Amino acid sequence: MTEDPRSEEEVRAERLVRIGRPPRNRAEVIRKLVWVLPWLVFLGSPVGDLASGHHTTWATAAGWAGLLVFVGTYLAVVFRTMGRPYAGGTIVALVAVLWVLGLVLALCFGSAWLGVFVYVSVTCGVTLPLTTAYWTIPLTTAAMMLAGWAADDLDDAWGLFLVVLLVGYSMTGVRQLVRTTVELRKARATVAQLAANEERLRLARDLHDLLGHSLSLITLKSELAGRMLPDHPDKAAQQVADIEQVSRQALVDVREAVTGYRRPRLADELAGAQIALTAAGVTADLPVEPDLAHLPEDSESALAWALREAVTNVVRHSGAQRCVVELVRRQTLDGPMLELSVEDNGSGGSGKGPGNGLSGLTERLEKVGGSLEAARVKHGFRLVARVPADAQVSSADVGSPA
Template identity: 75%
Template sequence: MSATTDDLRPGEARAERLMRMGESPRTGGEALCKLVWILPWLIFLSSPVQDLVSHAHTTAATVAGWAGLLAFAGIYLTLVFRNMGRQFSEPVVACLVAVLGTLAVVLCLTLGGHWIGLFVYVSVTCGAVFPLRTAYWTIPLTTVAMLLMGLHAGQRDGWTLILVLLVGFAMTGVRQLVRTTVELRKARATVAQLAANEERLRLARDLHDLLGHSLSLITLKSELAGRMLPAHPDKAAQQIADIEQVSRQALVDVREAVTGYRRPRLSAELAGARVALTAAGVTAELPAEPDLDGVPEESESALAWALREAVTNVVRHSGARRCAVEVVRRQTLDGPMLELSVEDNGSGGSGSGPGNGLTGLTERLTKAGGTLDAGRSRHGFRLVARTPATAPVDVGSPA
């Protein structure tokens, strides 16, 4: 785990790339990835191709076979590849699947049993593009059609029948997975939008509460000062002094509010850490909502920065496959402390000593009255950050 302070955007970006399943490709790279995923399934066309190049048919039959095979492959790729993103209307899908099934039957009847593998693609298409209710009867129907064509050609391969049946229903599961992934992405976008709207409303309420009274008071005293200025300049000066005091206090309140908005929260960082670790392929062991009752904001903020730094290093530099995070309260000689522990099974990075990230984090924790311990453990790398769990008590006060 190296010591470089970075945000978690690469992990989030990777998660977003993984969530692109089920959408039409936006770039040539995405189109190529989807095509590479589909093309290996065309291996079942090797038998028809071998039959055509073996010169076992007349020239006219061979030309017709090539035309039928190209049309079949084109319709199949169009349905499975393009329909994955921008779906056709249901009548168009039904017509194309009907043409696909008709081509499979005609080619098997005219060119022989070498073409019976085309029904695999018909079954896959039924599972990929039809609704579940329709797929549940079209896939067995395709299997029956393949059985009849096999009997006509003198082939009785039970394994192929089972393959056609299973691969069709497997594609229904894949389609449900794609649909669930798309809905999950939309739900995440909706939640993010709602959270942004809620934060915007909270900001508006806070600003209104902070500035509404102050600005109203400034306006009132300005009017009074204007009325008193000709006859009572001393009273007008007092009103102007009050205006200055109120405006200064309003400025302090706004600065404190903005500082609170910018302060990281430990619960939010735990949620972000889960997303980043999962997207990076790291098994995350994270606690539930931590108990932060009575914990000073400065202590919570320092631990949130420590968690962000630690998870960033795990994702980017450690090469770890597992990361465990723990937040506990401990009673020490210095009083009650809130302890954050982040341990991974990675290499610990290539740095020979603490870098800028850990150095800055140490300074931040020291300022909050805490400590930082980071180094190699028996299983990898471990970072432990501690901050006071209670606000310091002024011994000179009545408390």
């Protein structure tokens, strides 16, 4: 079975956003019913009152009809609000129907029906504009108190006072929370799109700067060599040699540029590690915001490769259930070092391909003046990669003779 590779935070945010959207499948219908149906507990008193036989046949029939209309209107309004809401005028009319019907039922049948005002308050908080909901909710509470006074049962009314008042305002809070979550997700998607566009523009600009001059020069010399070829083959040969030199230099520049774009970033690798470990069913504990200030690019790249290799080993070979990644700055005799630790509770193991195992990783770290330690521990396997955390230290280590 394929597991959801997203983080728990993203899954929770997605579920929260889905509260305000129509159900897509049976499971979401059940979740929404579980969200809505418990509120019907306040109908217990009206149903018990009608079933008690204290009213005449016509009054009981009218009570059941009024209760069914009330509940049907409430559910229709709430479920439509989760999907495609009614127009503003229709919403106001339906809320008014609930409000009047609840007041009439409570006045006619007594204090057992005061609980219907809970649904009126919920409907005001969920459907009406916030500025309108802020005054209709206390108005609904006041109407409930009036019905309790008319039924000569203020004790029950006071018992429901805070419930009716607070449940309405809590619904306005849920609405704002859902709206904020939706806006944040849209903003995050927009930021990601803008970042991708900026990266594409930077790549296009850099390639233009790298190749524009070289290609123009190649074109010019090619035309010149073509004109010289019949009468001055020796000069044409010199132009061809120049073209070859310019082409080789352009190729070197492009390779360097592409290498820079392919340079792994530690923050990206941490995000990728979280996704990979979660997808593999491994409980991951990773640093959220690593301190990478003043870290040389080569050191960051080496640590990123170390993290990628370690996580790959955990996912493919270790059989672990938990993996802990730590990133710590340490002061050593060789200067400040940044230490990456990856520890799991599995059986260990490493890749066997050339350049992909621990030997290749050791060489990569040593190039930037770092080191690698990998060994079994009491309950699993631990890999520790260290790199210089200071550009001056890194340059000194790389440039020193062996």
